[in-house]
Amino acid sequence: MSLITKILTALRGGAREVGESIVDKNSIRIFEQEIKDAQGQIDKAKRDLTEVMAKEMQAARKVENIQADIIKHEDYVGKALADNNETLALEIAEKIGVLQAEADIQQKAQASFENHTNRLKGMIKKTTKALADMERQFIMVKTTDSVQKATAAITDNYASGSSKLLTAKESLDRIKEKQADLEDRLSAGEILQDEFDGTDDLDEKMKAAGIIEGDSKAQDILAKLKAKQG
Amino acid sequence: MNELSTLANRLAEKGKESGNGFPFEVNPIPGEVEVLQIVIEDREELPIFISVSEEQILCMSYLFKQDEIKSGKENEINKAMLIANISMPLSAFSLIDDQYVIYGSLSVNSSLDDITHEIEILSDNILESIEAMREYLN
Known part of the structure; x- marks a missing residue:
């Protein structure tokens, strides 16, 4: 044998x-x-x-x-x-x-x-x-x-x-959930980032157009304070 | 076995390395033959076990027990696994008592990179094979 x-x-x-x-x-x-x-x-x-x-x-x-x-x-x-x-x-x-x-x-x-x-x-x-x-x-x-x-x-x-305590299928499903979760988080992160980026762009555009205050803000504040004192 | 604790330390460091995209933890399990348990991040439910003998490094994971197979599907799943066996890169199926396992064996002279590669491939194969056998399982 x-x-x-x-x-x-x-x-x-x-x-x-x-x-x-x-x-x-x-x-x-x-x-x-x-x-x-x-x-x-x-x-x-x-x-x-x-x-x-x-x-x-x-x-x-x-x-x-x-x-x-x-x-x-x-x-x-x-x-x-x-x-x-x-x-x-x-x-x-x-x-x-x-x-x-x-x-x-x-x-x-x-x-x-x-x-x-x-x-x-x-x-x-x-x-x-x-x-x-x-x-x-x-x-x-x-x-x-x-x-x-x-x-x-x-x-x-x-x-x-x-x-x-878990069956093979349960284990796999949990892992897949975690993976999906991670992917969701990643794509959520991307979407959020895009939104932030978008806002920044818009801010820049508005500043350029003089709609919102730009870097001169500090000077404006100083001018106002001076005016008050005076 | 002294070699195994060395391997455990080196593997643990490799597992912690940021940027390898495949972080894992190494836990030694005492016994007559010492075994390392490899727990991969986000795949904690399906750990890999490593043992080292004179000839080979055996990397193994438990898939499912016989009683998880839908009744009457035993022959079908056995055949399906036997067929799938050869297509699975670097891993193979086996049965230990009532436990279906997936494993890969390497030469004791394998490099740390070979072993980490084996762990990665084996982990992917574990997920894929349970997915493939899903229809036969409870």
């Missing part, structure tokens, strides 16, 4: 207490241990791999050396035969036989190391993929856990606040 199916089943169960964690601490610990183990396996396989690869390279080098040796000895056989030294030629031929056998052993070893290398590489790839998968699942478990706990905290807070 996939993890998400398990989580779904646990969440659907519904028999839980509010805020009760669906993820028990023990399974988180086991999960963590499994991840650590997988990581350990990968590390070990990587160390093994370098060792086996080194051995494979050594075997390959040995095969090469022996084959060069064989060619050299075949040349010697040719020379011995040219000298009509049949006995020596036979002896060298025997040596070639020994070299051949050794080359075969090294070749087999090399093939086996190569096999081992491929197996290790495959295993590292598979375990790495499994590890990534486990880590992803682990994050899923922890996220679910964290969401559950956060929800518990929110629910406690929410239940004690006044906001939960």
